[in-house]
Amino acid sequence: MVESDEGLAQAFRQAMRCVASTVNVISICDGGEPMGITATAMSSLALDPPSLLVCINRAASLYGSMESVSHFGVNVLHRDQEYIARMFADRQQHALRFASGWEVDGARPPRLADAQACFLCRRIDHHQFGTHSIFIGVVEDVVVRKDVDPLVYLNGNYGSTTIAGA
Template sequence: MLSQDLSTEHFRQSMRRVASTVCVISCSHDGRRYGITVTSVTPLSFAPISILACVNRNSSINVPLKEEGHYCINVLRASQADISNSFSGGRPAEKRFDIGEWTERDGIPYLASAQANLFCEMDQAISYATHDIIIGRVAGVAFASDVDPLIYQNGAYALTSPMVLQKAG
């Protein structure tokens, strides 16, 4: 039977049932690279083409990201869990970019081998509780021909595969 109780743990357990694509947000500020793993990335609009991401206000990237205003959302491939782990605290901040094929476009670090890259210009940052909702206008994209994103669900990485639907009849 379903519980009707609302608590932090019940909310956490409910959200473990939501599958999310794993991304790394990256930027550069004052000659230093910053990056963080996020799963809260959502397309927002086609006019203007925009996307939102939620970033903890205590994260190392938060202030540089808002001050710089230009960043990349790197959508990770299923084979890039090591990069996700690195940018989610598995490595010191100054060593995170040592894993993966990182390069730069207009001074913005991006993962060349990512599933997709969305180059963004910050439009708004809205503070809510512990996080900032970062709304960016997408200025450029790159994407792989295959579709094989890294997914996070129930506290672990997961893989996707297309469903084969049977025709009615």
């Protein structure tokens, strides 16, 4: 167990606000019910096999189901989808989350039709650490939007970073 130091935790929190992250909706389907949350803790893990990891807070609404589903989706949001990030971060908007723009079939994780990129992952492992768990998925399908302008989160704000020539 790692000891808690409130000063260090505050400094870490402040430093992480300086790290830009893409904004994602992690999606699953549990018993035919689509579920999703906004998350920034996603990273590529390996090219062989193509794999990702996502970090989910154990207090998140889909955490219990995430431990038992066979697949999860990572929907990387485009700059014009900030409203989706806010909707999936707000538990009061639960009923609206998959109302439009999503491909939902009740079996596979929902896929955002116009996302920057979508990854379908077969969940192969997870590890608990602190308040979160790291879920590892082998990528089985990828869909990419042609215009590159992902939604990013930096210093408590949503924004964009367009790189010339991208």
